Amino acid sequence: MIYLIRHTTPLIEKGICYGQLNIDVTDSFEAEAIEIQKALPAGIEQVYSSPLIRCHKLASFLFPASTINLEPDLMELACGEWEGIHWDAIAPEIIDPWMKDFVNVTIPGGESYIQMHSRVTQCFTRIAEGPHPVAIVTHGGVIRSILSHITKTPLVDSFGAFKISYGCVMQLQASSTGLQYNTLHHVTTEKEQHKPSNFKKQSGG
Template structure:
Protein backbone atom coordinates (compact mmCIF):
# COMPACT_ATOMS: atom_id res chain seq x y z
CA UNK A 1 0.00 0.00 0.00
CA UNK A 2 1.09 3.56 -0.70
CA UNK A 3 0.08 6.58 1.35
CA UNK A 4 0.71 9.89 -0.40
CA UNK A 5 0.38 13.03 1.71
CA UNK A 6 0.64 16.54 0.29
CA UNK A 7 0.80 19.57 2.54
CA UNK A 8 -1.44 22.38 1.36
CA UNK A 9 0.37 25.19 -0.49
CA UNK A 10 1.16 28.56 1.09
CA UNK A 11 -1.75 30.42 2.68
CA UNK A 12 -2.72 34.08 2.51
CA UNK A 13 -1.80 34.76 6.13
CA UNK A 14 1.06 36.82 7.48
CA UNK A 15 4.07 34.83 8.68
CA UNK A 16 4.09 34.16 12.41
CA UNK A 17 0.31 33.79 12.81
CA UNK A 18 -1.15 30.72 14.53
CA UNK A 19 -3.94 29.59 12.21
CA UNK A 20 -4.48 25.87 13.05
CA UNK A 21 -8.17 25.31 12.33
CA UNK A 22 -8.85 28.85 11.14
CA UNK A 23 -10.24 28.57 7.61
CA UNK A 24 -7.74 30.64 5.65
CA UNK A 25 -7.42 30.87 1.85
CA UNK A 26 -4.48 29.87 -0.31
CA UNK A 27 -2.10 32.61 -1.45
CA UNK A 28 -2.14 31.60 -5.16
CA UNK A 29 -4.69 30.39 -7.70
CA UNK A 30 -5.85 26.90 -6.79
CA UNK A 31 -5.90 25.65 -10.41
CA UNK A 32 -2.27 26.64 -10.95
CA UNK A 33 -1.30 25.02 -7.66
CA UNK A 34 -3.13 21.79 -8.54
CA UNK A 35 -1.41 21.69 -11.92
CA UNK A 36 2.02 22.10 -10.30
CA UNK A 37 1.26 19.39 -7.70
CA UNK A 38 0.11 16.99 -10.42
CA UNK A 39 3.30 17.58 -12.39
CA UNK A 40 5.43 17.00 -9.29
CA UNK A 41 3.60 13.77 -8.51
CA UNK A 42 4.25 12.62 -12.05
CA UNK A 43 7.96 13.53 -11.79
CA UNK A 44 8.23 11.46 -8.61
CA UNK A 45 6.47 8.55 -10.32
CA UNK A 46 3.95 8.46 -7.47
CA UNK A 47 0.91 6.20 -7.77
CA UNK A 48 -1.98 7.78 -9.63
CA UNK A 49 -4.97 8.80 -7.55
CA UNK A 50 -7.90 6.58 -8.53
CA UNK A 51 -10.30 6.65 -5.59
CA UNK A 52 -10.22 10.39 -4.93
CA UNK A 53 -8.32 12.59 -2.54
CA UNK A 54 -8.93 12.49 1.19
CA UNK A 55 -8.89 15.98 2.64
CA UNK A 56 -9.52 18.23 5.57
CA UNK A 57 -12.69 20.35 5.32
CA UNK A 58 -10.57 23.51 5.61
CA UNK A 59 -10.50 25.38 2.28
CA UNK A 60 -6.70 25.42 2.03
CA UNK A 61 -6.85 21.63 1.60
CA UNK A 62 -10.32 20.95 0.22
CA UNK A 63 -9.95 23.48 -2.61
CA UNK A 64 -6.81 21.68 -3.83
CA UNK A 65 -8.52 18.28 -3.66
CA UNK A 66 -11.40 19.60 -5.76
CA UNK A 67 -9.05 21.31 -8.23
CA UNK A 68 -7.17 18.06 -8.76
CA UNK A 69 -10.37 16.89 -10.43
CA UNK A 70 -10.88 13.95 -8.16
CA UNK A 71 -13.69 12.89 -5.92
CA UNK A 72 -12.92 14.54 -2.56
CA UNK A 73 -13.41 12.54 0.63
CA UNK A 74 -13.79 15.33 3.18
CA UNK A 75 -13.16 14.27 6.76
CA UNK A 76 -12.97 16.57 9.80
CA UNK A 77 -10.48 14.18 11.42
CA UNK A 78 -7.93 15.48 8.89
CA UNK A 79 -8.25 19.10 10.06
CA UNK A 80 -5.19 20.72 11.62
CA UNK A 81 -4.82 20.86 15.39
CA UNK A 82 -7.17 23.30 17.12
CA UNK A 83 -5.23 25.96 19.02
CA UNK A 84 -8.22 27.43 20.88
CA UNK A 85 -7.64 31.02 22.03
CA UNK A 86 -4.36 31.19 20.08
CA UNK A 87 -6.12 30.85 16.70
CA UNK A 88 -5.45 33.97 14.63
CA UNK A 89 -2.90 35.37 17.08
CA UNK A 90 0.69 36.21 16.27
CA UNK A 91 2.93 33.68 18.01
CA UNK A 92 5.08 36.48 19.44
CA UNK A 93 2.06 38.07 21.17
CA UNK A 94 1.11 34.90 23.07
CA UNK A 95 2.20 34.91 26.72
CA UNK A 96 5.63 33.23 26.79
CA UNK A 97 4.75 31.40 30.04
CA UNK A 98 1.81 29.72 28.25
CA UNK A 99 4.01 28.64 25.34
CA UNK A 100 6.61 27.32 27.80
CA UNK A 101 3.91 25.35 29.67
CA UNK A 102 2.80 23.83 26.39
CA UNK A 103 6.36 22.97 25.36
CA UNK A 104 7.01 21.36 28.77
CA UNK A 105 4.23 18.83 28.14
CA UNK A 106 3.66 18.91 24.38
CA UNK A 107 1.54 15.74 24.48
CA UNK A 108 -1.04 16.76 27.06
CA UNK A 109 -0.88 20.48 27.85
CA UNK A 110 -3.61 22.72 26.42
CA UNK A 111 -2.93 26.24 27.71
CA UNK A 112 -4.70 27.58 24.62
CA UNK A 113 -7.93 25.75 25.49
CA UNK A 114 -7.97 23.81 22.21
CA UNK A 115 -6.80 20.25 21.58
CA UNK A 116 -3.84 18.64 23.26
CA UNK A 117 -1.36 17.08 20.88
CA UNK A 118 -2.44 13.64 22.16
CA UNK A 119 -6.11 14.39 21.37
CA UNK A 120 -5.16 15.64 17.92
CA UNK A 121 -3.02 12.55 17.25
CA UNK A 122 -5.83 10.18 18.32
CA UNK A 123 -8.20 11.92 15.88
CA UNK A 124 -5.75 11.67 12.97
CA UNK A 125 -4.82 8.05 13.69
CA UNK A 126 -8.52 7.15 13.93
CA UNK A 127 -8.93 8.50 10.38
CA UNK A 128 -5.93 6.48 9.20
CA UNK A 129 -7.20 3.24 10.76
CA UNK A 130 -10.65 3.71 9.19
CA UNK A 131 -9.65 4.98 5.74
CA UNK A 132 -6.52 2.98 4.96
CA UNK A 133 -7.81 -0.56 5.38
CA UNK A 134 -7.36 -2.83 2.34
CA UNK A 135 -6.40 0.02 0.00
CA UNK A 136 -3.77 -0.03 -2.73
CA UNK A 137 -3.07 3.68 -2.48
CA UNK A 138 -4.52 6.52 -0.44
CA UNK A 139 -3.94 10.16 -1.41
CA UNK A 140 -4.37 12.99 1.09
CA UNK A 141 -4.22 16.78 0.98
CA UNK A 142 -3.16 17.53 4.54
CA UNK A 143 -1.80 19.97 7.08
CA UNK A 144 1.73 19.84 8.48
CA UNK A 145 0.52 18.57 11.87
CA UNK A 146 -1.47 15.74 10.30
CA UNK A 147 1.52 14.69 8.20
CA UNK A 148 3.87 14.68 11.18
CA UNK A 149 1.44 12.67 13.32
CA UNK A 150 1.08 10.08 10.55
CA UNK A 151 4.86 9.95 9.98
CA UNK A 152 5.51 9.27 13.66
CA UNK A 153 2.72 6.69 13.81
CA UNK A 154 3.76 4.79 10.69
CA UNK A 155 7.49 4.85 11.37
CA UNK A 156 7.18 4.20 15.12
CA UNK A 157 9.10 7.29 16.20
CA UNK A 158 8.34 9.76 18.97
CA UNK A 159 5.91 12.48 17.90
CA UNK A 160 8.15 15.16 19.41
CA UNK A 161 10.89 14.09 16.98
CA UNK A 162 8.61 14.27 13.92
CA UNK A 163 7.58 17.80 14.96
CA UNK A 164 11.14 18.90 14.20
CA UNK A 165 11.20 17.61 10.62
CA UNK A 166 11.07 20.35 7.98
CA UNK A 167 7.95 20.37 5.86
CA UNK A 168 7.45 22.98 3.16
CA UNK A 169 4.15 24.24 1.82
CA UNK A 170 3.13 21.92 -1.01
CA UNK A 171 5.56 19.24 0.19
CA UNK A 172 4.94 15.58 -0.64
CA UNK A 173 5.46 12.75 1.84
CA UNK A 174 5.17 9.23 0.47
CA UNK A 175 4.96 6.10 2.60
CA UNK A 176 4.82 2.50 1.42
CA UNK A 177 3.87 -0.60 3.40
CA UNK A 178 6.02 -3.57 2.45
CA UNK A 179 5.46 -6.93 4.15
CA UNK A 180 3.63 -5.25 7.03
CA UNK A 181 6.24 -2.55 7.63
CA UNK A 182 5.94 1.12 6.68
CA UNK A 183 8.84 2.71 4.81
CA UNK A 184 9.41 6.35 4.04
CA UNK A 185 9.83 6.75 0.28
CA UNK A 186 9.91 10.58 0.16
CA UNK A 187 9.78 13.37 2.73
CA UNK A 188 9.43 17.05 1.88
CA UNK A 189 9.70 16.24 -1.84
Template sequence: MFTIWRHPRPQGAEGRCIGGRTDLSVDPRKAKRLAHRIRAHARQLGLPREVVTSPLQRAAEVGRWLKRWGFRWRVDPALAEMDFGRWDGLAWSAIPHAEFQRWMADFCGFDFDGGESLEALLARAAAWQPPCALAVGHGGWITARHWRGEAPTPSLWPKPPRYSEPTQGA
Protein backbone atom coordinates in the same frame (compact mmCIF):
# COMPACT_ATOMS: atom_id res chain seq x y z
CA MET B 1 -0.45 2.87 1.36
CA PHE B 2 -1.45 6.43 0.51
CA THR B 3 0.20 9.70 -0.44
CA ILE B 4 -0.72 12.85 1.46
CA TRP B 5 0.30 16.30 0.28
CA ARG B 6 0.61 19.24 2.58
CA HIS B 7 -1.64 22.05 1.36
CA PRO B 8 -0.18 25.11 -0.42
CA ARG B 9 1.09 28.02 1.68
CA PRO B 10 -1.96 29.79 3.17
CA GLN B 11 -2.43 33.52 2.78
CA GLY B 12 -1.97 35.55 5.96
CA ALA B 13 -0.25 32.85 8.04
CA GLU B 14 3.14 34.50 8.51
CA GLY B 15 4.03 34.95 12.16
CA ARG B 16 0.75 33.48 13.38
CA CYS B 17 -0.29 30.33 15.23
CA ILE B 18 -2.47 28.69 12.60
CA GLY B 19 -4.42 25.55 13.39
CA GLY B 20 -7.80 23.99 12.83
CA ARG B 21 -9.89 27.01 13.87
CA THR B 22 -8.27 29.50 11.52
CA ASP B 23 -9.52 28.81 8.01
CA LEU B 24 -7.14 30.67 5.73
CA SER B 25 -7.40 30.70 1.96
CA VAL B 26 -4.66 29.89 -0.53
CA ASP B 27 -3.69 31.49 -3.79
CA PRO B 28 -5.97 29.77 -6.35
CA ARG B 29 -3.03 29.33 -8.73
CA LYS B 30 -1.08 27.42 -6.07
CA ALA B 31 -4.08 25.20 -5.31
CA LYS B 32 -4.49 24.48 -9.02
CA ARG B 33 -0.76 23.78 -9.40
CA LEU B 34 -0.86 21.24 -6.56
CA ALA B 35 -4.00 19.67 -8.03
CA HIS B 36 -2.13 19.24 -11.34
CA ARG B 37 0.71 17.48 -9.51
CA ILE B 38 -1.71 15.15 -7.72
CA ARG B 39 -3.53 14.38 -10.97
CA ALA B 40 -0.22 13.56 -12.68
CA HIS B 41 0.82 11.37 -9.73
CA ALA B 42 -2.47 9.44 -9.92
CA ARG B 43 -2.13 9.00 -13.68
CA GLN B 44 1.52 7.88 -13.42
CA LEU B 45 0.69 5.23 -10.77
CA GLY B 46 -2.64 4.21 -12.28
CA LEU B 47 -4.53 5.22 -9.13
CA PRO B 48 -8.29 5.76 -9.00
CA ARG B 49 -9.38 9.36 -9.45
CA GLU B 50 -10.26 9.86 -5.78
CA VAL B 51 -8.97 12.30 -3.18
CA VAL B 52 -9.80 13.10 0.42
CA THR B 53 -8.99 16.46 2.03
CA SER B 54 -9.29 18.33 5.25
CA PRO B 55 -12.34 20.61 5.38
CA LEU B 56 -10.12 23.69 5.81
CA GLN B 57 -9.89 25.92 2.70
CA ARG B 58 -6.14 25.57 2.34
CA ALA B 59 -6.58 21.83 1.64
CA ALA B 60 -10.14 21.70 0.32
CA GLU B 61 -9.42 24.14 -2.51
CA VAL B 62 -7.11 21.50 -4.03
CA GLY B 63 -9.94 18.96 -3.79
CA ARG B 64 -12.29 21.37 -5.56
CA TRP B 65 -9.90 21.60 -8.51
CA LEU B 66 -9.59 17.83 -8.70
CA LYS B 67 -13.37 17.46 -8.58
CA ARG B 68 -13.66 19.82 -11.55
CA TRP B 69 -11.40 17.40 -13.43
CA GLY B 70 -13.49 14.34 -12.67
CA PHE B 71 -12.06 13.16 -9.35
CA ARG B 72 -14.29 11.89 -6.60
CA TRP B 73 -13.60 14.31 -3.72
CA ARG B 74 -14.36 13.59 -0.08
CA VAL B 75 -13.88 15.87 2.92
CA ASP B 76 -12.81 14.28 6.20
CA PRO B 77 -12.74 16.39 9.40
CA ALA B 78 -10.26 13.88 10.88
CA LEU B 79 -7.60 15.36 8.54
CA ALA B 80 -7.95 18.87 10.02
CA GLU B 81 -4.96 20.58 11.56
CA MET B 82 -4.48 20.60 15.33
CA ASP B 83 -6.83 22.95 17.18
CA PHE B 84 -4.73 25.51 19.04
CA GLY B 85 -7.69 26.70 21.13
CA ARG B 86 -7.42 30.33 22.30
CA TRP B 87 -4.08 30.64 20.50
CA ASP B 88 -5.45 29.75 17.07
CA GLY B 89 -5.03 32.69 14.73
CA LEU B 90 -3.00 34.84 17.14
CA ALA B 91 0.37 36.30 16.30
CA TRP B 92 3.06 34.23 18.02
CA SER B 93 4.35 37.50 19.50
CA ALA B 94 0.95 38.05 21.17
CA ILE B 95 1.16 34.83 23.15
CA PRO B 96 2.65 35.57 26.59
CA HIS B 97 5.97 33.87 27.29
CA ALA B 98 4.53 32.24 30.41
CA GLU B 99 1.79 30.61 28.31
CA PHE B 100 4.33 29.32 25.83
CA GLN B 101 6.36 27.89 28.72
CA ARG B 102 3.23 26.08 29.98
CA TRP B 103 3.08 24.33 26.60
CA MET B 104 6.77 23.43 26.62
CA ALA B 105 6.42 21.99 30.16
CA ASP B 106 3.51 19.76 29.07
CA PHE B 107 4.24 19.39 25.37
CA CYS B 108 1.91 16.41 24.79
CA GLY B 109 -0.85 17.17 27.27
CA PHE B 110 -1.32 20.94 26.94
CA ASP B 111 -4.66 21.70 25.23
CA PHE B 112 -4.21 25.42 24.57
CA ASP B 113 -7.06 26.18 26.98
CA GLY B 114 -9.87 24.58 25.06
CA GLY B 115 -8.13 23.26 21.98
CA GLU B 116 -6.55 19.92 21.21
CA SER B 117 -3.49 18.47 22.87
CA LEU B 118 -0.67 16.95 20.84
CA GLU B 119 -1.55 13.66 22.52
CA ALA B 120 -5.08 13.91 21.08
CA LEU B 121 -3.73 14.84 17.63
CA LEU B 122 -1.35 11.86 17.70
CA ALA B 123 -4.26 9.55 18.53
CA ARG B 124 -6.52 11.08 15.86
CA ALA B 125 -3.85 10.84 13.17
CA ALA B 126 -2.90 7.26 14.11
CA ALA B 127 -6.54 6.10 14.04
CA TRP B 128 -7.31 7.56 10.61
CA GLN B 129 -8.14 4.98 7.95
CA PRO B 130 -7.44 6.27 4.43
CA PRO B 131 -10.50 5.85 2.21
CA CYS B 132 -8.38 6.21 -0.93
CA ALA B 133 -4.75 6.55 -2.05
CA LEU B 134 -4.60 10.36 -2.29
CA ALA B 135 -5.05 12.99 0.43
CA VAL B 136 -4.38 16.67 1.13
CA GLY B 137 -3.84 17.73 4.72
CA HIS B 138 -1.78 19.78 7.15
CA GLY B 139 1.79 19.82 8.41
CA GLY B 140 1.00 19.08 12.05
CA TRP B 141 -1.34 16.24 11.16
CA ILE B 142 1.16 14.69 8.73
CA THR B 143 3.95 14.92 11.30
CA ALA B 144 1.71 13.34 13.94
CA ARG B 145 0.72 10.52 11.56
CA HIS B 146 4.38 9.63 11.03
CA TRP B 147 5.42 9.89 14.67
CA ARG B 148 6.78 6.63 16.06
CA GLY B 149 8.07 5.88 19.51
CA GLU B 150 7.62 7.44 22.90
CA ALA B 151 5.92 10.71 23.69
CA PRO B 152 7.52 13.55 21.73
CA THR B 153 9.34 16.43 23.36
CA PRO B 154 9.81 19.91 21.90
CA SER B 155 13.38 19.10 20.91
CA LEU B 156 12.41 15.82 19.19
CA TRP B 157 9.35 17.06 17.30
CA PRO B 158 10.35 17.27 13.61
CA LYS B 159 9.64 20.09 11.23
CA PRO B 160 6.54 19.57 9.09
CA PRO B 161 6.85 18.79 5.39
CA ARG B 162 7.15 21.80 3.09
CA TYR B 163 4.03 23.28 1.58
CA SER B 164 2.68 21.29 -1.40
CA GLU B 165 5.08 18.40 -0.74
CA PRO B 166 3.97 14.74 -0.80
CA THR B 167 4.59 12.25 2.00
CA GLN B 168 4.00 8.52 1.88
CA GLY B 169 1.73 7.15 4.58
CA ALA B 170 0.85 3.75 5.86
Protein backbone atom coordinates in the same frame (compact mmCIF):
# COMPACT_ATOMS: atom_id res chain seq x y z
CA MET C 1 -0.17 3.17 -2.22
CA ILE C 2 -1.10 6.06 0.03
CA TYR C 3 -0.19 9.64 -0.87
CA LEU C 4 -0.01 12.31 1.83
CA ILE C 5 -0.26 15.84 0.39
CA ARG C 6 0.16 19.07 2.32
CA HIS C 7 -1.78 22.18 1.29
CA THR C 8 -0.10 25.02 -0.64
CA THR C 9 1.12 28.31 0.87
CA PRO C 10 -1.58 29.81 3.12
CA LEU C 11 -2.66 33.44 2.84
CA ILE C 12 -1.59 34.62 6.27
CA GLU C 13 1.14 36.73 7.81
CA LYS C 14 4.15 34.78 9.03
CA GLY C 15 4.06 34.26 12.78
CA ILE C 16 0.27 34.11 13.13
CA CYS C 17 -1.08 30.98 14.84
CA TYR C 18 -3.54 29.29 12.46
CA GLY C 19 -4.25 25.67 13.43
CA GLN C 20 -7.91 25.30 12.43
CA LEU C 21 -8.37 28.88 11.26
CA ASN C 22 -10.12 28.54 7.89
CA ILE C 23 -7.78 30.68 5.79
CA ASP C 24 -7.44 30.74 2.01
CA VAL C 25 -4.26 30.24 -0.03
CA THR C 26 -1.97 32.69 -1.84
CA ASP C 27 -2.04 33.67 -5.53
CA SER C 28 0.70 31.10 -6.19
CA PHE C 29 -1.85 28.32 -5.57
CA GLU C 30 -2.25 27.15 -9.15
CA ALA C 31 1.49 27.15 -9.88
CA GLU C 32 2.15 25.18 -6.68
CA ALA C 33 -0.72 22.78 -7.39
CA ILE C 34 0.55 22.02 -10.89
CA GLU C 35 3.95 21.03 -9.46
CA ILE C 36 2.22 18.77 -6.93
CA GLN C 37 0.19 17.20 -9.73
CA LYS C 38 3.39 16.31 -11.60
CA ALA C 39 4.55 14.24 -8.61
CA LEU C 40 1.36 12.16 -8.44
CA PRO C 41 0.55 9.11 -10.58
CA ALA C 42 -2.61 8.86 -12.64
CA GLY C 43 -5.46 6.68 -11.44
CA ILE C 44 -5.99 7.91 -7.87
CA GLU C 45 -9.75 7.82 -7.31
CA GLN C 46 -10.03 7.56 -3.52
CA VAL C 47 -9.49 11.04 -2.06
CA TYR C 48 -9.79 12.27 1.52
CA SER C 49 -9.27 15.84 2.65
CA SER C 50 -9.38 18.11 5.65
CA PRO C 51 -12.52 20.25 5.27
CA LEU C 52 -10.51 23.47 5.72
CA ILE C 53 -10.42 25.46 2.47
CA ARG C 54 -6.64 25.35 2.04
CA CYS C 55 -6.87 21.55 1.74
CA HIS C 56 -10.28 21.10 0.12
CA LYS C 57 -9.36 23.60 -2.62
CA LEU C 58 -6.20 21.65 -3.46
CA ALA C 59 -7.98 18.28 -3.39
CA SER C 60 -10.62 19.59 -5.82
CA PHE C 61 -7.92 20.94 -8.16
CA LEU C 62 -5.83 17.75 -8.14
CA PHE C 63 -8.73 15.31 -8.41
CA PRO C 64 -11.57 17.07 -10.31
CA ALA C 65 -13.24 13.80 -11.33
CA SER C 66 -13.25 12.29 -7.83
CA THR C 67 -15.57 12.61 -4.87
CA ILE C 68 -13.67 14.43 -2.13
CA ASN C 69 -14.37 12.79 1.23
CA LEU C 70 -14.11 15.52 3.87
CA GLU C 71 -12.77 14.26 7.19
CA PRO C 72 -12.82 16.62 10.21
CA ASP C 73 -10.27 14.35 11.92
CA LEU C 74 -7.73 15.35 9.24
CA MET C 75 -7.79 18.98 10.40
CA GLU C 76 -4.70 20.63 11.86
CA LEU C 77 -4.12 20.98 15.61
CA ALA C 78 -6.93 22.93 17.26
CA CYS C 79 -5.23 26.03 18.65
CA GLY C 80 -8.29 27.27 20.52
CA GLU C 81 -7.86 30.73 22.03
CA TRP C 82 -4.59 31.24 20.16
CA GLU C 83 -6.10 31.03 16.66
CA GLY C 84 -5.34 34.19 14.67
CA ILE C 85 -2.96 35.62 17.29
CA HIS C 86 0.73 36.26 16.66
CA TRP C 87 2.84 33.74 18.54
CA ASP C 88 4.88 36.57 20.07
CA ALA C 89 1.70 38.19 21.47
CA ILE C 90 0.78 35.19 23.63
CA ALA C 91 1.79 35.85 27.24
CA PRO C 92 4.81 33.79 28.38
CA GLU C 93 3.01 32.47 31.47
CA ILE C 94 0.29 31.07 29.17
CA ILE C 95 2.43 29.64 26.37
CA ASP C 96 5.52 28.46 28.30
CA PRO C 97 3.89 25.33 29.82
CA TRP C 98 2.79 24.26 26.33
CA MET C 99 6.15 25.01 24.74
CA LYS C 100 7.86 22.88 27.39
CA ASP C 101 5.51 19.92 26.82
CA PHE C 102 3.46 20.52 23.65
CA VAL C 103 2.80 16.79 23.33
CA ASN C 104 0.71 16.55 26.50
CA VAL C 105 -0.32 20.10 27.48
CA THR C 106 -3.66 21.25 26.03
CA ILE C 107 -3.89 24.66 24.34
CA PRO C 108 -6.61 26.75 26.08
CA GLY C 109 -9.84 26.02 24.23
CA GLY C 110 -7.98 23.66 21.86
CA GLU C 111 -6.16 20.37 22.10
CA SER C 112 -2.76 18.83 22.79
CA TYR C 113 -0.56 17.12 20.22
CA ILE C 114 -1.33 13.71 21.73
CA GLN C 115 -5.07 14.39 21.39
CA MET C 116 -4.64 15.37 17.75
CA HIS C 117 -2.43 12.32 17.18
CA SER C 118 -5.15 10.05 18.54
CA ARG C 119 -7.89 11.32 16.19
CA VAL C 120 -5.53 11.48 13.21
CA THR C 121 -4.18 7.94 13.59
CA GLN C 122 -7.68 6.47 14.04
CA CYS C 123 -8.82 8.22 10.87
CA PHE C 124 -5.65 7.24 8.98
CA THR C 125 -5.98 3.58 9.99
CA ARG C 126 -9.55 3.49 8.68
CA ILE C 127 -8.52 5.10 5.37
CA ALA C 128 -5.47 2.84 5.01
CA GLU C 129 -7.65 -0.25 5.38
CA GLY C 130 -9.86 0.89 2.48
CA PRO C 131 -9.31 0.90 -1.31
CA HIS C 132 -5.95 1.96 -2.75
CA PRO C 133 -4.39 3.99 -4.23
CA VAL C 134 -5.63 6.77 -1.97
CA ALA C 135 -4.71 10.43 -1.53
CA ILE C 136 -4.97 12.35 1.74
CA VAL C 137 -4.82 16.14 1.42
CA THR C 138 -4.12 17.62 4.80
CA HIS C 139 -1.83 19.69 7.04
CA GLY C 140 1.78 19.63 8.19
CA GLY C 141 0.94 18.58 11.74
CA VAL C 142 -1.30 15.78 10.51
CA ILE C 143 1.32 14.41 8.10
CA ARG C 144 3.97 14.64 10.83
CA SER C 145 1.63 12.74 13.15
CA ILE C 146 1.02 9.98 10.57
CA LEU C 147 4.75 9.60 9.85
CA SER C 148 5.45 9.41 13.58
CA HIS C 149 2.80 6.71 13.85
CA ILE C 150 4.16 4.49 11.05
CA THR C 151 7.83 4.93 12.05
CA LYS C 152 7.21 4.77 15.83
CA THR C 153 8.96 8.12 16.23
CA PRO C 154 8.22 9.84 19.58
CA LEU C 155 5.95 12.83 18.99
CA VAL C 156 8.35 15.14 20.80
CA ASP C 157 10.96 14.36 18.12
CA SER C 158 8.63 14.63 15.13
CA PHE C 159 9.43 18.23 14.19
CA GLY C 160 13.12 17.45 13.87
CA ALA C 161 12.55 14.08 12.20
CA PHE C 162 10.20 15.13 9.38
CA LYS C 163 10.52 18.16 7.12
CA ILE C 164 7.08 18.94 5.66
CA SER C 165 7.03 21.88 3.22
CA TYR C 166 3.91 23.49 1.79
CA GLY C 167 2.81 21.30 -1.12
CA CYS C 168 4.97 18.34 -0.18
CA VAL C 169 3.94 14.85 -1.33
CA MET C 170 4.79 11.72 0.67
CA GLN C 171 4.25 8.22 -0.73
CA LEU C 172 3.54 5.42 1.74
CA GLN C 173 4.12 1.85 0.60
CA ALA C 174 3.59 -1.44 2.41
CA SER C 175 6.65 -3.56 3.16
CA SER C 176 7.44 -6.59 5.29
CA THR C 177 8.16 -4.26 8.23
CA GLY C 178 5.10 -2.05 7.81
CA LEU C 179 4.52 1.18 5.91
CA GLN C 180 7.60 2.92 4.49
CA TYR C 181 7.58 6.54 3.35
CA ASN C 182 9.28 8.31 0.48
CA THR C 183 9.26 12.02 -0.36
CA LEU C 184 8.06 12.61 -3.94
CA HIS C 185 7.85 16.40 -3.84
CA HIS C 186 9.42 18.90 -1.45
CA VAL C 187 9.85 22.64 -1.83
CA THR C 188 12.55 24.63 -0.04
CA THR C 189 10.77 27.73 1.21
CA GLU C 190 11.22 30.40 3.85
CA LYS C 191 11.24 28.90 7.34
CA GLU C 192 7.80 28.81 8.90
CA GLN C 193 7.10 30.16 12.38
CA HIS C 194 4.96 28.05 14.67
CA LYS C 195 6.24 29.21 18.05
CA PRO C 196 7.40 32.47 19.71
CA SER C 197 10.45 33.94 17.94
CA ASN C 198 12.39 34.26 21.21
CA PHE C 199 11.77 30.68 22.34
CA LYS C 200 15.04 28.87 23.00
CA LYS C 201 15.18 25.63 21.05
CA GLN C 202 14.80 22.46 23.06
CA SER C 203 13.86 18.86 22.29
CA GLY C 204 11.01 18.85 19.78
CA GLY C 205 10.65 22.64 19.73
